[in-house]
Amino acid sequence: MTSNRPQITILIANLPAERDRRVIRECLSLEAAGYDVTVIAPRGNKDLKVLPGSRGTRLRPYPIVVYGSGVLSFVAEFAWSFLCIAVRLIAEILAGRAHAVQVCNPPDIYWPLALLVRALGRPWVFDHHDLSPEVYVTRSGGAPNRIVLAVLKWQERLTLRTASAVFSTNESFRDHAVRQGIPADRVTVVRNGPALAEIRRPAEDLAEPSQAPHRLVYLGVLGPQDNVEGAVLAAGELTRLRGRDDWRLIIAGDGESLPALHKLVAERGLGDVVEFAGWLDGPAVDDLLRHATVAIQPDLPTTMNDLSTMAKTVEYLGRGVPVVAADLTETRRTADAAAVYVPTGAPEEFARAVNDLFDDEARRRRMRETGLSRFTELLSWEHQARRYVAVWNRLLKRRGPRIVIPAQRTAPAGRTAENGRRPAEPAVSE
Numbered sequence: 001m002t003s004n005r006p007q008i009t010i011l012i013a014n015l016p017a018e019r020d021r022r023v024i025r026e027c028l029s030l031e032a033a034g035y036d037v038t039v040i041a042p043r044g045n046k047d048l049k050v051l052p053g054s055r056g057t058r059l060r061p062y063p064i065v066v067y068g069s070g071v072l073s074f075v076a077e078f079a080w081s082f083l084c085i086a087v088r089l090i091a092e093i094l095a096g097r098a099h100a101v102q103v104c105n106p107p108d109i110y111w112p113l114a115l116l117v118r119a120l121g122r123p124w125v126f127d128h129h130d131l132s133p134e135v136y137v138t139r140s141g142g143a144p145n146r147i148v149l150a151v152l153k154w155q156e157r158l159t160l161r162t163a164s165a166v167f168s169t170n171e172s173f174r175d176h177a178v179r180q181g182i183p184a185d186r187v188t189v190v191r192n193g194p195a196l197a198e199i200r201r202p203a204e205d206l207a208e209p210s211q212a213p214h215r216l217v218y219l220g221v222l223g224p225q226d227n228v229e230g231a232v233l234a235a236g237e238l239t240r241l242r243g244r245d246d247w248r249l250i251i252a253g254d255g256e257s258l259p260a261l262h263k264l265v266a267e268r269g270l271g272d273v274v275e276f277a278g279w280l281d282g283p284a285v286d287d288l289l290r291h292a293t294v295a296i297q298p299d300l301p302t303t304m305n306d307l308s309t310m311a312k313t314v315e316y317l318g319r320g321v322p323v324v325a326a327d328l329t330e331t332r333r334t335a336d337a338a339a340v341y342v343p344t345g346a347p348e349e350f351a352r353a354v355n356d357l358f359d360d361e362a363r364r365r366r367m368r369e370t371g372l373s374r375f376t377e378l379l380s381w382e383h384q385a386r387r388y389v390a391v392w393n394r395l396l397k398r399r400g401p402r403i404v405i406p407a408q409r410t411a412p413a414g415r416t417a418e419n420g421r422r423p424a425e426p427a428v429s430e
Helices: 021-030 071-094 111-117 133-137 146-163 171-179 228-244 260-268 284-289 304-306 313-317 329-338 345-359 359-381 379-394
Strands: 007-011 035-044 058-062 098-102 124-128 165-168 187-189 214-219 246-253 274-278 296-297 323-327 337-343
Touching: 007 021, 021 035, 021 098, 021 304, 021 379, 035 071, 058 071, 071 111, 111 124, 111 146, 124 146, 124 379, 133 146, 133 304, 146 274, 165 171, 165 379, 171 187, 171 304, 171 329, 171 379, 187 379, 214 228, 214 284, 214 313, 228 246, 228 260, 246 284, 260 274, 284 313, 296 313, 296 345, 304 329, 313 323, 313 329, 313 359, 323 329, 323 345, 329 337, 329 359, 337 345, 345 359
Parallel strands: 007 035, 007 098, 035 058, 098 124, 124 165, 165 187, 214 246, 214 296, 246 274, 296 323, 323 337
Antiparallel strands: none
8 A cells, every 4th residue: 555645765785774874864854854765775684674763664675695795796796786676676666656766876786777767757866875986996905907997987977877866975976976977956965964863962062071081982884995994003003102091992883894903903902992882873872972082084095085075074073072084175174173184194193193182172172162063054964954855855846844854763772783794884985
C-alpha cells in the first residue's frame, strides 16, 4: 500500500544506512518536509526495518558477499552492489514508489539507472560525497593505474551529467561539477555536519573543559587516506615535548586501518597515552567532544583533501573544540580562525601546534568562541537542510512547509555494524 505523500528513494553503496549520519539527517529533513523516504543500502543491523531516529524511513537492505581490496575485487563488489540496488529500485518503481531518486557516491557507477529513472520522467539527484578519482589516487600512494583512473573520471563525468540536480558538500566540489559541464543552477552546496538539536550545549559551555588530563581527540574513519597514523606519530613527538602525565590522545572511530594503528601504538610504546574508543553513536560523540581540549585533523595536503570538507571538522567546531590541521583550502573555509594550520602535516608540526595550544588557554578560548559562532551561523545542518529540501520541492513542484529539523533519537551504540566495513565520517570526504 502506497502513501499519498511524495516518495523519495535514496541509494547508498558503501555502508549501511544507519551508519551514514549525512543520510540520516537528509531523511529526517525530508520527513519533516512531508516526504516519505526509502533507503536502499548494504545490510548492517539485520533487525532494523526503519532507519534509527526517523519517523518511518523504510530500509531495503541488501547483503554484501564480496569486499573490495584490489581493483578486481572492487569491480566484483561494485557489480554486485549495482545488481542489488537495481533490482530493489525497480521493485520500488513497480510498487508505485520512488517518485524521485537520490544516489550517494562512492562509487560513480549508477548513471545507467539515472537514464532509466529520467526516462520515466522522474528526478534523479546525485549527492556528491567523494571525489572518487582523487580518492583512488590517494589510496594508490600517488601512483595510480592510468586506465583505472581514466575509467573513474569517465564514470564521474557521466554520473554528474545524468543527474537532474547535484548536491555538493562544499564550494570546491561545486566548482568541480561546473567545470565538468554541469549548469551552475543545477548544483547546490549542502555541507556535512550535525544539527544544533544534536548538540547538548548549556549557556555556560564556552567555559574550558575542566578535567585533567588534556584530551587530544581524533574522530572519524580510520582508513589509509585519513592519515590517522600521523596522529599517533604526533603523539610520540608530543611525549618528547611535554612528557606523558597531563594529556591523552583519544582515537574514536573504526575502519580498515585499525589493526595497523594498534600495532603502531604498541611498537612505539604509546599505550599509556593513546586510547581507542571505537565507533561511537551520536550522544557518545557529543560527550567526547564536549570534554576535548584540542582536536586533530591529520589529513595530509593531497589534491583530494585540499578540495574536501572533513565532516569531523564540523563536528569539532559544533562543540567549540580548537582544531589543529594541515593548511587545506576547504579546511580554512570551514574552520577559519578556529583552527591552527601546519604547513605539511608532518607529525612534529602537529605535535608542536598541539603542545602550544595545551599551554595557551586564552587562545583556546578565542578559537572556541570562533568555532561555535561559525557553526551556529553557517555550518549547522539547519542551514543545509533548507537548501536541501528546497531543491526537492522545486524538482517535485511542491510548496514545502517551514522546515523544522527534528533531533536524532539515540541509536544503538557500538562499532561498525555487521557487514559495514566502511563507516561514514561522523558524518566523509568526507
